[in-house]
Amino acid sequence: MLAENSSSVTEFLLAGLTAQPGLRAPLFCLFLGFYVVTMVGNLGLITLIGLSAPLHTPMYFFLFNLSFIDSCYCTTVTPKMLMGFVSGRNAISHAGCMTQLFFFCFFVVSESFVLSAMAYDRYVAICSPLLYSAAMSPRVCLLLLAGVYGMGCAGAVAHVACMLRVSFCGPSLVNHYMCDILPLLEISCSSTHVNELVVFVVVGLDIGVPTVTIFISYALILSAILRMRCAEGRAKAFSTCSSHLAAVALFFGSGAFVYLRPSSLLPMDQGTVSSLFHTIVVPMLNPVIYSLRNRDIKAALRKTLESQIVLSRMGLTFQRRMLAENSSSVTEFLLAGLMAQPGLRAPLFCLFLGFYVVTMVGNLGLITLIGLSAPLHTPMYFFLFNLSFIDSCYCTTVTPKMLMGFVSGRNAISHAGCMTQLFLFLFFVVSESFVLSAMAYDRYVAICSPPVPIVSPLLSSPAMSPRVCLLLLAGVYGMGCAGAVAHTGNIAGLTFCAGNLVNHYMCDILPLLELSCNGSSLNVLVVFLVVAVGIGVPIVAIFVSYGLILSSILHFSSTHGRSKAFSTCSSHLIVVSLFFGSGAFMYLKPPSILPLDQGKVSSLFYTIVVPMLNPLIYSLRNKDVKLPLRSAPWAFAAPPALRTPGLRGVGCPGLPLRRAPVLDCGPGLVPSFFAGDLGREDQRHLLLPPSLG
Template identity: 45%
Template sequence: MKGKNQTSVNEFILLGFSDLPKLKSLLFVVFLVMYILTLLGNFSIITIIRIDPHLHTPMYYFLTNLSFVDICYSSTITPKALIDFKEEENTISLFECAMQLFMFLNLGSAECFLLAVMAYDRYVAICNPLHYTVVMTRRVCTQLVTGVYTVSTVYSLLHTVNIFSVNFCESNEINHFYCDAHPLLKLSCSDTSSNEIVLSILAGVFGFLAVIPIVLSYILIISAILRIRSSEGRRKAFSTCASHFFTVNLFFGTLIFIYVIPSSYFSLYTNRALSVIYTMVIPMVNPMIYSLRNKDVKQALRKMKTAHIQLSALGTMKGKNQTSVTEFILLGFSDLPKLQSLLFVVFLIMYILTLLGNISITTIVRVDPQLHKPMYYFLTNLSFVDICYSSTITPKALVDFKVEENTISLLECATQLFMFINMAAAECLLLAVMAYDRYVAICNPLHYPVVMTRRVCGQMMIGVYIISTVCSCMHTVNIFSVNFCGSNKINHFYCDAHPLLKLSCSDTFFNEMVLSILAGIVGFLSVITVVLSYILIISAILRIRSSEGRHKAFSTCASHFFTVILFFGTLIFIYVIPSSQFSLYINRVLSVIYTMVIPMVNPMIYSLRNKDVKQALRKILEKKWF
């Protein structure tokens, strides 16, 4: 009886600081200043460490990762909190809430484990200084950091699935300014005792694994420092771990106050103040601690200022003797002269099939009223992106097979790069949107028409194109802000970011860092949305009792799942795995798959594996012939 009167919650209201209306403007300014300082401070730490060779040590490698985690960590909570200060009703959808919780737990636990790894690093440096370079090799450091991110991701996935496996069907008001585990469990209308036990066990196990290495490391460090006879030696030894020790106390001290000591001991205001310290203040002060209390970082900063003045003077003198590049030569497949005609025919066929396939999909969806649904609206946009994407690369490649010198002007190269990045980013984000669409359709079928309205779908697509355009603008400006004054031969069949940066005669470190950050943000947001959507989809499908029901549910997202695997799989091979691990031929083959094959096969996947599209095509053919 009770189940019939319950309504499933599909969005929450973050009460946040709604009980302090007079302080909203002040809090907005304070939070904004803290967020700007967090970004500036942590980006400065990363830049200083990357530029100065003296800081290319394990300790500072871990510090760059800590700064990266702090940027992401603060960005998970603060922007949403800032927006909520300017809106009347601070709503957050179920999916957005799950994503925020996942990211919050992921980055929070990553910081815990990273501080544990940094404690171990300090232990080896102080207690075994002669073996430090042998123990803390580059490979070991990379494995430790990879382990940190892997464990934190697994931990946050387990937590998120555990929290969102309960039913939310009563109040939807979260008494917090972000989605956290305990406030969410309080809203459940089902028995949460098992979920709370799982929550405590996970937090306890992972917390214990993080705290124990820190405690043991510092016991051994302090005992080693006390054995040093000279006061100068003790002071020097302690100074190498003072910043880390201060950070550990601040981070875990706040953590204990929030999650270990019962919240009934504090007022609501105290709890919120502690949460602000934990999510915003600590990421802001970490770079200050490591810059103000660290002699090496201060020296590196001083050297950077001096070097900047010297480089400005040298750049003015050097510029007089350099000739600026006005066009590039695309080497492409010039080292395969016997295959030029065959490759021309293959590329031409693929391009024709891409146009025919994607135009057919668009036409079928537009003509058949049965396909006027969000899923197929996104599919027509995917076909449009694939047409533009392939047309950015293939026609130029075809022309280059028939001309002797494959030149491309600076402006044409910049335009091609802009369009290539724009369409690639749009496809990434569009696949993420389509994953979210499938999540709503399978996990909340009754609310699907209410959630995925025409207006929402339109807004999502506008968002995809705006973000991809902004991303490609930033990428293009970043790449073409360097000086091209040496070789003008691009070892590729189209203008891509990394081959272009290799031709620069100026320092490209900052440009490469910006390139990695921008690509990382778009890629990470897309992949996390897809992964979380499919985790929730698979868990929902597994709860369906009949095998027929499970088959039907999975068939609605099979085509999209296959497309995602193909697209992101190729993307990882090209841009994530170092190119040095593959030959030039394999890299070019992967680029052909990424830029020509995928846009060609996408319509085949959606027509051959999709019953609705096949039925629509059959109806169109029947009308034409009969």
């Protein structure tokens, strides 16, 4: 029968959540984050219960299986959905579709019955505490678990067997993000009355029996609690059941809403979105629900972490002693990483992988948006283009190596590789500090520079012409190269005889100086001088620029003009504060203020967090960025030339020339803004009549 049914349709196309290509990337990142959180939470709970002897009780035995089921049935759905976001064509074979349907039904039905088994366990623990050991013996627990998976298998076989008797003769487009029962019945070309009856009977049984069991158990529990004389005892009894009740309400409520509703109540398109709750969100929330308010879980977690910390410290001490005895030349370094606890590697890997994905998507998206959108081809966005490029590069210099250390456990790097990483990291960091000062100068010219008479409407402003933009950019990367060469040359000349264990997650200056045996105060002085120049010169340039900008803004007689001027500088000021504040705190502080162990954690802010936040800061409050993003697909042609009197051209190397309005700084007009700073309506607001000047 399977061969007959699959003769006309050999594969299905899953419609997915949305047909809009522009939403695939953000949805991919969103559901990848959900999946990572789900797997980390459930596998972490499984590991904790397995390692902690105090949690070897019937209640946590069923919680162990609940986490296992959640991680499995989420894995049945989410990876295939993520592949659809990446490939665009989400195809699945007939056999693969039936396999996905079987495992999904198996784990979902098993979860409904394991929740009822947990309700029975709570009933015995509260209503018959003296008989608990006998009533919930290991044999009884195993029998209950066998019943759970037996009912899951029976339900899955019933659903899939009924689906195999249905004929599919086209079209093969399944209006869902997975092979589910109701969307498959919609595209069948044979009678589905029997299947619909089986669906409602089996689903009603799989939801009804556990629901009745749970209601009876909690009715008896409530009756027993209300007879308790001690208020504290009642509070503890309610507390021990609250997590389970929350999980039951989420799972059965969402499942019944999707499968037991009349088809006229909610269209299938909306039902697809609502089914995300019980397939994606509920497995993610269950470990959170069972751990946040559970003292046993938190105590076991604390005890496990403390034991791991003690063992890791003993191992680190022994390793340092062995390294100290070995005074031979160092050919490779071992990076200590962020934490020595092996149990934290998986969650830290997922966390920083998420940070890295968000950083790359944000910065590369901003680069693409500026490159494709003609209205953003101005000096301001030319420098923002380079800022996003630098952020993505220097984050890539650090993060992938750190992620490899979380996976492998032994984070080794060769001497040459260490010097290369140090050079590239310093090159991009110093370049970022100078590109931020170039952006401050651009703001100064845009707001404070006097207008230049126009000879031709296509001529650029002499202050920010393409040649000036190129010279500024050459200075940015030149200073970055000079700073990186100075630092790397200083470090490469050292001899390392104090071991090869670098107390950091990357090859940075201060941790490497700790390992040197010929490092002197001269080397430290070189480090502080070069860092002070790399940070001090840009900070002075930024302060001078914004001092002149503030002086000019305070002379505005228009409140609206002042607010627009402050608004166009706010994003840049936030980024400057984040970058220079965290960098100065790390490199210009005395070592006594913050030990290196804590300093490497604080350095995460400017190496990981700041590159992730920059594209968000420059896009959330920027109308010119949001406008082309909203009007996707982007127009590749430049908009018609503005014909406002008093225009001068602005342009950027490698980008089409665009003109921007220049407003006379003299009486009657507010100083100029580039068109890239504000939307066209904002530019019109700045054209004030002489009476308001």
